[in-house]
Structures are given as structure tokens and as C-alpha cells.
Amino acid sequence: MEADVKAMKYSSRKEYFLLSFEYDEKDKVEPGQFFRLKTPTGPYIARPYSVYDFEDGVLTFLIKSGGEFEEHLKTSKKIIFDGPLGNAIPSLDNPLLIAGGVGYAPLHFYAKRNKSHLIVGSKDEELFNLVDIPPASVYTVEPTTALDVAKHSPTTNIIACGPIKMLSRAKEMFRDRNLFLILEEKMACGRGMCEGCAVMTSDGVKFVCKDGPTFSAKEVNLNWRN
Amino acid sequence: MEADVKAMKYSSRKEYFLLSFEYDEKDKVEPGQFFRLKTPTGPYIARPYSVYDFEDGVLTFLIKSGGEFEEHLKTSKKIIFDGPLGNAIPSLDNPLLIAGGVGYAPLHFYAKRNKSHLIVGSKDEELFNLVDIPPASVYTVEPTTALDVAKHSPTTNIIACGPIKMLSRAKEMFRDRNLFLILEEKMACGRGMCEGCAVMTSDGVKFVCKDGPTFSAKEVNLNWRN
Amino acid sequence: MEKLKIEVAGIEFKNPIVIASGPAGFGDEFFKYVSPSTIGGFTTKTVTPQPKDGNPPPRLVYTKGGLLNSIGLQNPGVDTFVREVAPNLPKETVRIISIGGESVQDFLEVGQKVEEFADMIEINLSCPNVREGGTISSNEKLSSEILFACSYSLSKPLIAKLSPDGDILKQAEVALKNGIKIVNVGNSLQGAKFNINDGKPFLKRVVGGLSGPALLPITLWKVYQVKAMFPQLEIIGLGGVNNPKDVLECAIAGASLVSMGTHAMIDPEGIDDFILKTEKLLEERKVSFKELVGCSHRGGYR
Amino acid sequence: MEKLKIEVAGIEFKNPIVIASGPAGFGDEFFKYVSPSTIGGFTTKTVTPQPKDGNPPPRLVYTKGGLLNSIGLQNPGVDTFVREVAPNLPKETVRIISIGGESVQDFLEVGQKVEEFADMIEINLSCPNVREGGTISSNEKLSSEILFACSYSLSKPLIAKLSPDGDILKQAEVALKNGIKIVNVGNSLQGAKFNINDGKPFLKRVVGGLSGPALLPITLWKVYQVKAMFPQLEIIGLGGVNNPKDVLECAIAGASLVSMGTHAMIDPEGIDDFILKTEKLLEERKVSFKELVGCSHRGGYR
Numbered sequence A, B: 001m002e003a004d005v006k007a008m009k010y011s012s013r014k015e016y017f018l019l020s021f022e023y024d025e026k027d028k029v030e031p032g033q034f035f036r037l038k039t040p041t042g043p044y045i046a047r048p049y050s051v052y053d054f055e056d057g058v059l060t061f062l063i064k065s066g067g068e069f070e071e072h073l074k075t076s077k078k079i080i081f082d083g084p085l086g087n088a089i090p091s092l093d094n095p096l097l098i099a100g101g102v103g104y105a106p107l108h109f110y111a112k113r114n115k116s117h118l119i120v121g122s123k124d125e126e127l128f129n130l131v132d133i134p135p136a137s138v139y140t141v142e143p144t145t146a147l148d149v150a151k152h153s154p155t156t157n158i159i160a161c162g163p164i165k166m167l168s169r170a171k172e173m174f175r176d177r178n179l180f181l182i183l184e185e186k187m188a189c190g191r192g193m194c195e196g197c198a199v200m201t202s203d204g205v206k207f208v209c210k211d212g213p214t215f216s217a218k219e220v221n222l223n224w225r226n
Numbered sequence C, D: 001m002e003k004l005k006i007e008v009a010g011i012e013f014k015n016p017i018v019i020a021s022g023p024a025g026f027g028d029e030f031f032k033y034v035s036p037s038t039i040g041g042f043t044t045k046t047v048t049p050q051p052k053d054g055n056p057p058p059r060l061v062y063t064k065g066g067l068l069n070s071i072g073l074q075n076p077g078v079d080t081f082v083r084e085v086a087p088n089l090p091k092e093t094v095r096i097i098s099i100g101g102e103s104v105q106d107f108l109e110v111g112q113k114v115e116e117f118a119d120m121i122e123i124n125l126s127c128p129n130v131r132e133g134g135t136i137s138s139n140e141k142l143s144s145e146i147l148f149a150c151s152y153s154l155s156k157p158l159i160a161k162l163s164p165d166g167d168i169l170k171q172a173e174v175a176l177k178n179g180i181k182i183v184n185v186g187n188s189l190q191g192a193k194f195n196i197n198d199g200k201p202f203l204k205r206v207v208g209g210l211s212g213p214a215l216l217p218i219t220l221w222k223v224y225q226v227k228a229m230f231p232q233l234e235i236i237g238l239g240g241v242n243n244p245k246d247v248l249e250c251a252i253a254g255a256s257l258v259s260m261g262t263h264a265m266i267d268p269e270g271i272d273d274f275i276l277k278t279e280k281l282l283e284e285r286k287v288s289f290k291e292l293v294g295c296s297h298r299g300g301y302r
């Protein structure tokens, strides 16, 4: 489907931006789901982005700058999109949300719709000037990471989204909690056809696009990747 | 160099369009010269277009729809350009200008700056609703071609621009007149480096971009192409 | 849709558009978006004797205007395939089952097990993402033996899927000599991409298969050469097709069928329209697909 | 510019960016836009014994994200070249003269005549646009003889320009066996495009050479393979380079020099900036170009 770019707002040093366009909600959009985005001129393969916000018929995405998609966005007025794809983050009782960098996107949307605690970490301070963070959340700039902070929380239910190294560490640290990880793999079809976004689980190879992106930490073997 | 698209105006059935952007005339722009145009997202190789008009710092081009350049223009707000390239049409005494289709572009510009007679032919009537044609010009829709009309003119100096078949016929018909042809060949560098836009002349292979695009009909061997 | 019909090896195709092996998987997801009655044929993901997990991630790398994949033939193995997948392949389209393996034995085993569910069988000799030491097609002896054994033992029409990386004429000759009448030209082209932040390849096996629009001119030249040298072969043109115009170009170069992988995967909802537009191009030119096939070798159609 | 310096075959390059043979012609126009002191090396258009008119038009076809060319080695012939062009090649950059022909004799004649004006000589074995029956590199015997004779008779460092269409390892082996220490991987890839309005090829010889960004992953994989098999060869990475990142990728794969044809042609004014950006990428990563060369074969640089 096609839409006009409604707004594209950069952070101060242009490391991140928020992209929004109107979406006539034919299918329900849930936190954790993603859309595949490209422009009419490229990139050739649409890139998947988690929904950062959906309000009053406007979808918003939080995107890290520097790639081919942004290159095309710089001149294009139109978006070609496809979604919502993937599954919703499970509804947990008052979970702790741990976000690293643009991993904040799905958790922002989740926090808006579900009671939860939030810790956001970023190497790059300017992220916090771009996004909105619910009151009573914690945000932290490296070297103190979101995980360092989270360690001190007693909450059982945890949902983490961020760089793979952070997720691996979270899996180590929170072995005995009810931890969910929102995973990322390069995608081509976004619908479980091409076998591109594989993740190894206790139940064999699964796909981030179709079976995820949220997985129970216990279920996934992140070492397969290394 | 980069410029914002100032206007893009289509003919009724979208077969043609006029594209304009601002140009700060560092180099003098003369009728017969061309610019290489693309957008930041493509096409990969910029396409050459003759200047249709240059007034008040605004360059205008007359372009036939349907190609890759238009594809990118549909969404792009920016033009990347390069020019003016090529040589000016020689200044002749009150010449007859014969245009076929978008071959009208350089002749429109020439007619604005030089006293001349003009005959424009087009398969497609809607061209005439898009472009402006000086008063006292003739325009004709196939099957009566611009050449059929031109036959009856006694003028010695003739400049023709249009499809290669029209130019070949003009060369046949006006053997004993002072005929100039504005030629077209696919171009890559636009500056006489790549040897892409070859034309055979009595003086060996020349290049449309560097030695043309206007050539004396006597000089060129159009049969080399067939 | 009269202008699109074509018969190949005695099999009627309502149109020449065949979905390529792999990008659309086994069809279960794909046919949620595409009605099997619109497409000429559907090729399954390649099936091997044993289940395969495929390669560890990353399996995909984005490149400018293309895609590099290293899936590694993940599939449930022929037994599960025959039990759970094959019987459900839609009969409204020509069912092409792609078979893979390492040895003659492998190909025969898979071929024989899937045969009853297939209208045609495609012998995948050219996967860039599994064997050490190159594709099977780069080994003339092994591919000869596989093709000969399959020709001898299988009764459904066979397609040999060749590699765009090797000598295409040599591969076509090997196919023809071993009883094959249809060749698929070809698979994805071998490519690599490196991470400038650590100096390592993005893909663990370094090499992946490049697909996408940029391949089209390469595909067209290979199709043209094979048709020029072996006019008796039927050719499937595959690699980079992404526009209805490309379908006509493939036919003109010599292809009797035109296959699409990546494009069908990234825009399944658009396939219906793609086929309608292909038909429209033919109608505007008052020519049928069949008349176009190989016409560049006869001086064009006009 | 310390981070960009590299020495190849005893010749100092201030940076590894070498303009490829052809798209920038003989330099007369090109050096109006580019200062020779900014680029590492400049390769002339290929020179043959006799003048060549080249192929009749069209010589270019636009493809999606690429360019198909069929120039046909138009050049003034070696005698005019040596009289009018060669003495004026700028000495502020490494002057590489590309030589072509049909026979051993041809290559020797051109090589000997141009040698005094060249810092290096590139032996073009891979032009897709002149010979009937394929490139010289597809003929092992002929290319062996040419390379052997040149190695024996010419004293400037020699580069063998290989074809991406043939078996790159075989070609590299042939080069090495015949005394060549530098290989250029590679030329444009063979491709074709057909006119759907008449069913004919756009190019009179049907085939042309495809260049452009999409080739990069293909080039990288070929560079990687050659470096893995023949670590003693110095490699020029060529085909699809269009971004400073690509220069680093080529080095990582194994290239000691990185060449650009089409990109240098379409954006000569941008080359200065391109080289500055390449240097900046290296500085940000605290690594020199030389350290990157082939580092993927050593587990990366970090």
C-alpha cells in the first residue's frame, strides 16, 4: 500500500528520526508488530520497522539514520508499506521493559497501552530528546546500561528489545525470570516464506517475522548466530 | 549540482511534461545545449535533455513520459543536474525550424532568441496543448508531417530536430539546402570521454555530446546506424 | 488470456509466469496472497533427502538494488514433504517440485518420492549456498550422472536448473546429452559483502546468491546464447525479472517460460496485476507470447 | 593521506583509487574535471595496433541500476596514441596504459611502443565487445601466449585484466603461470537487452558489457576467491565500486588497488570528495588501507 509521508523529524545530530504516515486501520495494530517500509524508488527490499506509535490513524516509526532507506526518504514524498506483520508482545502483568537504542520503538508502543515500568538505554543522548518517554521511566546513557539498572528490579516479567549483545546478556542475567526478547534478523518477505530471518529454538528453526518477533528467552538459542 | 523541482506540468493524457528548476547561470545557456538530469535516487545514468526554455533564472525541459527518469521524478523533490553541455545551434539567417515531437524542445528555445519560421509536427495532438508555440508557426498532426509542410518552403537555411527517421528523410529531401540536424544518441558521460554517443562523419567518428548535438547534414552519415 | 498460453513438454501453462524455487517457500504462506489459478506454475523450495536446518543467520544481506541470500536449502526433508506438503500443492497451477541433494542417490530418492505429486520436476544443480567446492553444476561428471539417472528413472518432464556462474553453454550441453529437454537459466549469481567495521564477511560462508533486477541483462544474454546454440531446448528465463516488460524480453531472447523469485516474494499481492499487464503489453503489440519465443533469432517479430 | 598510501609491484600509489580503462577515455576531457594529483592511478582507454572506429550505434543501453555498453574499443591506434596522447599523460598519477589486440603480435607491438610512457601496462584480455567467439580470456591457450610473451618482452609491471564471465580462478592461474603478478578482477559482465516493440536486440552484436553498482557483490566474491587461492597475486578490484565504503570492502576481500570506471565517468567532479571520504572512513576506524588488504582472510581487523 502507498501513503504520503506525513512527517519526518530528526534528532539534533540527525542520528535518529521519527517517520509518520496515515494508516486506515484495516487490521488491528498491536505493540510488537512491524511494517515493511520502502519508497517507490527503493530500497529494493523493504525494511521492517516496529511500530513506535499508532494514534488517531497515524503510524509512527523510530528509525536509526544511515542506511539505504533513509537515503530514499530524503527525497521521496511517498512510502510503500506492508503490514501489520508479526505477532503482538504478550500481555504480561506489570512487566519491566528494557530498551536499548531504537529497540525502544516497540516498547514505547507497549508502554502506552499496558501498565509497565520502563528503562531505556542509549549510547547516544540525543535519542532522549527525540522520543517521548513516559513519566517515572528511567533512562540512561552508556557506560551505565539499561541492564545495569534493571538488575536491581525485582520484577518477574521482563521484556527486552535492543542489540543482540544486550539480549544475550539479558538472557544470562535473568535466567530465573519470565523474560521475553524482541529479536531482529534481516528480512526479505516478512511473512514466513523465504526462510531468511531464521532463529534457532528448542523446537527447531523458527522465523522472526512469522513466529516472532517476540520470543520467550528460554525458547531461543542465541548462540546459533555466532 | 542539485536543485529543487520548481514545477512539473503534464499534458492532458500525461504523454509529455514540462519540468523546471532554478539555475544560477554560471555558464551561458544557449539554444541547442543540453543538461544531464537525474534524481538523487536514480536513474543510475543521468539522461540528457535539451533546454526548452531559460528565462528569469528558470530552466525548463520538455520531456516525453514513460521512462526511468520520470519514474523517479514522480516522487523526488530534487534534481541532480550537470550542464550546460554540448554546442549551441549555429546562428543562421532567418532559418526554417522543423520539429518532430519532443524534438521541439531545442527549437522552441532557438525560436525565442532568433528570428525564424517554425513547423512542429507531432503524432500526438496533446503536445500542442502543453507547449507554447510562437504566433505564425505551423503545427501539424500526422499523417501530414512537418516535412510535408516544409517541402513547400523556399528557405535555404533549415534546422531539424526529431526522430531519426525524420532526420534521414530531411537529409534526402533537402540535399541542396543548408540543412542542420540536431542528433540524439544514448549518452553516459555527456562530455566526450566514454565514446558512447558516436556518429559517423566525413571526418571520422564524432560524438554527439562533444561535437554536436547539431551537425551539418552534409557532414554526417546516418546510415552507419542501420 | 489467450495471448499468454503456452505448452512446454506437453504441459499446458495458462501463462508463462512460473514462481521460482525458494523465495516463496512451499506455498503455504504464499497462497494466502496469490490465487494459484492466476499463475502459470509454482516451483517449491528445494527438497532434500534429509531435513536441513539451513545456514545459521544472517541469511540475508541487502545490497544496492539486490539481495544476497544464504539460506542453505532449509527444508523438512522429503518424507515430511511428501506427507505434509506435497499433497496440498494446488492443482490449479503447474506444480514443479524442486529436488536437491549431494549425490546421484539423493536426487533419485527425492525424485521418486515426489514424482506422483509433481507435474514437472526441477533438478537443482546450482545452489550456491550448500556445498563446499562450488555448485554441482560446476562438476561436469557429477551433474551428468545425476541428470542421466533422473532422465532414466523419472517419468515426469524434467528441468535442469543451471548456474549463471559457470559456462552456461557447457552446462546446457551436458543437460541435453543426458536426456534433459528443459533448462532453467538460472540461479542467483555468486556474490559477497564485507563489514567495513570489522573486516569480516557478512555471511558465514562468505558467498551468497545475488538476486534482483540488475541480473536481468545477464539472464537475457545467457538465455539468448543457449537458444542460439541449442534451439531444441526449452528454456526457463530466471534472474532479475521484475516488470511485465521483462517477460517479453525473456521470450524474445528465447525463453518459453519466465520465472520470478525475489519479485514474487516482495510483492505477492501484485502478481495478479503483473500478469494482466503482461497480457496487455502483448495485446497492444498484437502478438502472442508463443510468437515472441526466440523471435530475436529470427530477426524480430516486426 | 598517509592512511591511503600503498605500494604495488614497487610502484607508489598515493591512494588506491585507480580510474578504470574506458569510461574516462584518454584523459583529455577527464582531466578538465579531475586533478591528476588527487587520484592514485589512471588507466587509458585500450589501445590497439591499428585505429578502430568502434561499433556502430547504439553503443549504450540503460538498464535498471546499470549500463550496458558496446563501444568496441574505438581508439586512434598505437602510432597516433604514442605521438599525440601518451606524452601528455599526467605524471602526477600512476599512468597505466591498457593494451589490446587479437594476437600475441598485436599485444607485443602495442606494449613495446607504449612502454616508455607507462608506469604500468594493463593487458586487456576481457573486452566483451570486439571478438566473435568470446573474450581472449575465454581462450586459455591464446591468453597464455599473450601473457607469456608480454612478461618476457616488456619491462614495466604488468596487469592482466580478467573477465568476470569466465572461471576467475582458472584465469588467475594462467596469469600467474605466465609471469604476471597483478590481476584486474575484472571487466564488465556480459549482458543483453531486447526491444519489446520489434523483438530485436538493442545492440547490434546483441551482447554488451554491464557495469554499475549491482556488480559490486559479484566483484567482491571474485576478489575474495582469487586472494584465497593465490595470496601472492596483487589484485585490482573493479566492477561496481561507487561509494567510499566499497573501497574498504574491496580491500577487505583482498584487493590492493581499487578501480572505478562508470562511477568516475558519471561523477568526475565528485572524485576528490570521494577520496577524502575514503580516508575519513579509515581514520574513523583507525586502520590504514594497507592493513585492510585481504584482512577477511585473517579473521578481520578487529
Ligand SMILES: Cc1cc2nc3c(=O)[nH]c(=O)nc-3n(C[C@H](O)[C@H](O)[C@H](O)COP(=O)(O)OP(=O)(O)OC[C@H]3O[C@@H](n4cnc5c(N)ncnc54)[C@H](O)[C@@H]3O)c2cc1C
Pocket: A034, A043, A047, A048, A049, A050, A051, A061, A062, A063, A064, A065, A066, A067, A068, A069, A070, A102, A105, A106, A183, A184, A185, A186, A187, A208, A213, C062, C193, C194, C195, C196, C197, D245, D249
Ligand atoms: C522486526 C524488526 C523490527 C525493526 N525495528 C526497527 C526500528 O524500530 N527502528 C530501526 O531503526 N530499525 C529497526 N529494524 C532494523 C531495520 O529493519 C533495518 O535493518 C535498519 O534500519 C537498516 O536498514 P537501512 O536500509 O536503514 O540500512 P542498510 O542500507 O541496510 O544499512 C544498515 C547499516 O549498515 C551500514 N553499512 C552499509 N554497508 C556496510 C558495510 N559494508 N559494512 C558495515 N556497515 C555497512 C549502513 O551505513 C547502515 O548504518 C527492525 C528490524 C526487524 C527485523
Ligand SMILES: Cc1cc2nc3c(=O)[nH]c(=O)nc-3n(C[C@H](O)[C@H](O)[C@H](O)COP(=O)(O)OP(=O)(O)OC[C@H]3O[C@@H](n4cnc5c(N)ncnc54)[C@H](O)[C@@H]3O)c2cc1C
Pocket: B034, B043, B047, B048, B049, B050, B051, B061, B062, B063, B064, B065, B066, B067, B068, B069, B070, B102, B105, B106, B183, B184, B185, B186, B187, B208, B213, C245, C249, D062, D193, D194, D195, D196, D197
Ligand atoms: C542531446 C539530447 C537531447 C535530448 N533532449 C530530449 C528532450 O528534450 N526531451 C526528451 O523527452 N528527450 C530528450 N532526449 C532523450 C532523453 O535523453 C532520454 O533518452 C529519454 O527521455 C528516455 O529516457 P528515460 O529515462 O525517460 O527512459 P528509459 O528508461 O531509457 O526508456 C526509454 C523508453 O524505452 C521504453 N523501454 C524500456 N524498456 C524497453 C524495452 N525492453 N523495449 C522497448 N522499449 C523499452 C520505455 O518505456 C521508455 O519509453 C535527448 C537526448 C539527447 C542525446
Ligand SMILES: Cc1cc2nc3c(=O)[nH]c(=O)nc-3n(C[C@H](O)[C@H](O)[C@H](O)COP(=O)(O)O)c2cc1C
Pocket: A188, A194, A195, A196, C020, C021, C022, C023, C045, C046, C067, C069, C071, C073, C098, C124, C127, C161, C186, C187, C188, C209, C210, C211, C212, C213, C215, C238, C239, C240, C241, C259, C260, C261, C262, C263
Ligand atoms: C531467499 C531465496 C531462497 C532461494 N532458495 C532456492 C532454492 O531452495 N532452490 C533453488 O533452486 N533456488 C533458490 N533460490 C534462487 C531463486 O530460485 C532464483 O533462481 C534466484 O533468486 C534468481 O531469480 P530472481 O532474481 O527472480 O530472484 C532462492 C533465492 C532466494 C532469494
Ligand SMILES: Cc1cc2nc3c(=O)[nH]c(=O)nc-3n(C[C@H](O)[C@H](O)[C@H](O)COP(=O)(O)O)c2cc1C
Pocket: B188, B194, B195, B196, D020, D021, D022, D023, D045, D046, D067, D069, D071, D073, D098, D124, D127, D161, D186, D187, D188, D209, D210, D211, D212, D213, D215, D238, D239, D240, D241, D259, D260, D261, D262, D263
Ligand atoms: C563506456 C565504457 C567503455 C569501456 N572501455 C573499456 C576499454 O576500452 N578497455 C577495458 O579494459 N575496459 C573497458 N571498460 C570496462 C571498464 O574498465 C570496467 O572494467 C567496467 O566498466 C566495470 O567497472 P565499473 O562498474 O566501475 O564501470 C569500459 C566500460 C565502459 C562503461
Ligand code: FES
Pocket: A186, A187, A188, A189, A190, A191, A192, A193, A194, A195, A196, A197, A198, A207, A208, A209, A210
Ligand atoms: S523474512 Fe522471509 S521468512 Fe522471515
Ligand code: FES
Pocket: B186, B187, B188, B189, B190, B191, B192, B193, B194, B195, B196, B197, B198, B207, B208, B209, B210
Ligand atoms: S556521452 Fe560519452 S562521449 Fe558522448
